[in-house]
Amino acid sequence: MQNRRVHNANMSAVAGRMSGFGTQVDSATAANVLKNTYWLLGLTLAFSALTAYLSMGMAFNPIMHYGAFFAALAITFVIHKVANSVWGLVLAFAFTGLLGLTLGPIIGFYVSMGAAETVTTALGLTAFAFFGLSGFALVSKKDFSFLSSFLTVGFFVIVGAIVISLFVQSSAFSLAISAAVVLFASAAILYETSAIVHGGQTNYILAAVSLYAQIYNLFISLLNILMAFAGDD
Known part of the structure; x- marks a missing residue:
């Protein structure tokens, strides 16, 4: 289905901008950032x-969808400039609110079908994956900074695949992209959580925005995969 394909391609593009591990901080500071x-x-x-929820009753409008998505994408660049001020908080809510607006019509469409x-299963799997991955990084305290190269390469591979999908209309290819995004988002959650624990990420606004993006990617990609196997492509 065209709505699903377009939406999946957009979600993958949010994936980048992971923070590198920097100077180590004391455990109290890391715990405060995590909280x-x-x-x-x-x-x-x-x-x-x-x-x-407010946008669920709206019909899918490509212009509004792309407008909200690209506005959210632009905000991620600005957040990095003002992350240490109150504007960082304002933009974090603007970013997540805009992406919520893009979700509503898609969810509403599937519910109407x-x-x-x-949709509920995809949401449950997303929550399970996030808490499981983040919890593992917290409990094990393992350093996942080695995933940095994988995330960088994976981001460009996914973006390249999305560009190709614009010219190659294939359900199997779209499904493969969704699977790749699931793997990418999972690795990014491990990386970002580990960065907080080990002091590589000390700004909670940037950390929250990054984790939100991965949860968003996970949900959309898992929903695409489940719908494909349900025969509602």
Whole structure:
């Protein structure tokens, strides 16, 4: 389905901008960054869910969809400039709210098709994957900085595949991209959580925005995969 294909391609593009591991910080500082990150992540997820709910009744409009998506993408660049000010918080909510707006019509469409259970399953799998991956990084305290190269290469490979998919209309290829995004987002969650634990990420706004993007990518890609196997492509 065209809506699903376009949306999947867009979600993959949000994936980049991971933080490199820098100077180590004390455990108290890392714990504080982690706490603030999860608080902000929870609030932005709730806000995104609200904007998605408010837009569920809207018909899918490519112009509005692309406008909201590219506005959100532009905001990620600005956030890095103002992440140490209150504007960083404002833009974090703007970013997640705009992406929520792009989710609403897609979810509403699938619900109207009678695929509400599939949407719920995708949401449950996303939550399970996030808490499992993030929890593993926290409990094991393993340094996942070695994933940096994989994420860099993976980002460009996925972007390249998305460009090709614009010219090659193939459900199998689209499904492969979704699977690749799931792997990429999973690795990015491990990397970002580990960066917080080991002091490589000390700004909770940037950390929350990065983790939100990966949760967003996971949900959309898992939804695409589940819909494909359900025969609703």
